Amino acid sequence: MASSILEVDKVTKYFRGLKAVSDYSLTLEKGVIAGLIGPNGAGKTTVFNLLTGVFTPTSGTIRLHQQDIAGQRLDQIVSLGMARTFQNLRLFTKLTVLDNVLVAAQINKDYGFWAAIAGLPSFKKGEKDLRERASALLEDMGLLHLADELSGNLPYGDQRKLEIARALATGPRVLLLDEPAAGMNPRESQELTETIRIIRDKYDLTILLIEHDMHVVMNLCDNIQVLSYGEIIAEGKPADIRSNQQVIEAYLGRAAANA
């Protein structure tokens, strides 16, 4: 299929004997918003870490734009067009909101080291372009008025949005969002749902998202995969997932145990 942008085939990851992810496969069609759900510790974040190069798969292949990326460095994979956010926020807390986005935007900077040192016109123009792009992204995420704040001082919800703005600044074709709505109230997560749709259309993105908030997932996703103990236990449209017995057990089992 020519239109599939990301193809993951039977990826497995062991941590010293612990099978965190086993035989995970995924085919993402261009423009789709796919969901990855599952109980805590199911291996969802590990999947992201495998896709983005934090971990090298024990086995299996990952192809982005038909190119094998398993084992490549994080920055190489980003420059091939796949960016992510972090579940446990990893902003550069002592840099400003704008600088956080600028760090990510530099991947497309068009001046070199010597131009920067000499302060050449190409440097000044390049910086201006970067700043404009970064400001536009902050505007998309509704953060422009906070541009000069230290990112560590933002409220939690805004930090989550900044994570998205920062990932977008790398100019991705595939965007991986790890629990973007965590810690948000229902109104905020409703807004976020809208925003994600808007940026998908505006920047022509394909999105894979991990989320515990079922409203967000059911609302947003075209396809959903359910992970439990590192294995895909169900896969399909939101409506199918909602009524899938195994999924209900995986979740209810946990809820019952917690109760």
Added chain:
Amino acid sequence: MMNLQKKKLYTLLALVALFVILFICNMLLSPYHMRIINLVGINIALVVSLNLTNGFCGVFSLGHAGFMAVGAYVAAILSLPLVKKAIILPELPKWLGSVELSFLPSLIIGGLVAAICALIIGYPVLRLRGHYLAVATLGFLVVIQVVITQLQDFTRGARGINGLTQYTNTWWVWIFTCITIYVVWRIINSAYGRGMMAIREDDLAAEAMGVNLTKYRLLAFCVGAFFAGIGGALWAHLITVVTPLSFSYDRTFSLVVMSVIGGMSSITGGVVGASLMTLVPELLRNLEVGITVGGISIPPLYGISQIVLSVVLIIVIIVRPKGIVGSREFSWNLFKKKKWNTMNQMEN
């Protein structure tokens, strides 16, 4: 916010003022005092360049003294007058024995060789996650001492090279200082500097945002080494001697102390730390020989400067763990704000 034009003008005026003051000092002050002023300049450049590596990029290098040694020896060998060279270093290979470069190219080549050394040390080490650079650069200090002592034909071993021409003067020093500050300022206000600061904050996140860790770390390390090399060369041609002991651990540690006391991730911090920690010991040194103040004679207090410095370091680390300046940076806006505040007060 002040407009850019105005800031540029103020900066230019401040530079002119600096050089006018230096000019006047040069006429009025004794050579001893001028030497202190020159050491302040060299130390500022050294600490500011160290801050780029250690403070802004967060890769902790202890190699500054080693790079100073490399720069000093390279520049000394290159710039030594041919007649002297034939006597002092008769065993030099012919291609080196027959060159006598003027000071500027010697300095630059000294800096470049230091940067190349940094590249060779840094490349294998900076590719690894974790803080191995401190250990590697500490090893480099040892190795460079041994190499200098053993390479008799080039360095005269432990005897060192003496009788260097005293090329270094106030102008060389302070122009170098200004260039160092300018370059570091340019770097940190570009994508390169932001990348370095991102690495310091969270290297995994920086890499996940497309920052090539090895490249940026190497860049910070090599730029630091380049300026250390030139600083070492200027130093040697101020003192007119280089020996293997000129640039040892204590030099590295005193630079690190200056950096920590002023503020590691700030150019201003580097300037403040270097100035303070160069001037205060010199003042204290007077106490060590004993002075008479207003009829009261203070007996010689041997070792007092070391004690005071250690106490200052401890106090600063406790009271201001991020250094005197912290990570703030000087800006002309500071004055504007102050002016604005006083104007407000006057209105009240």
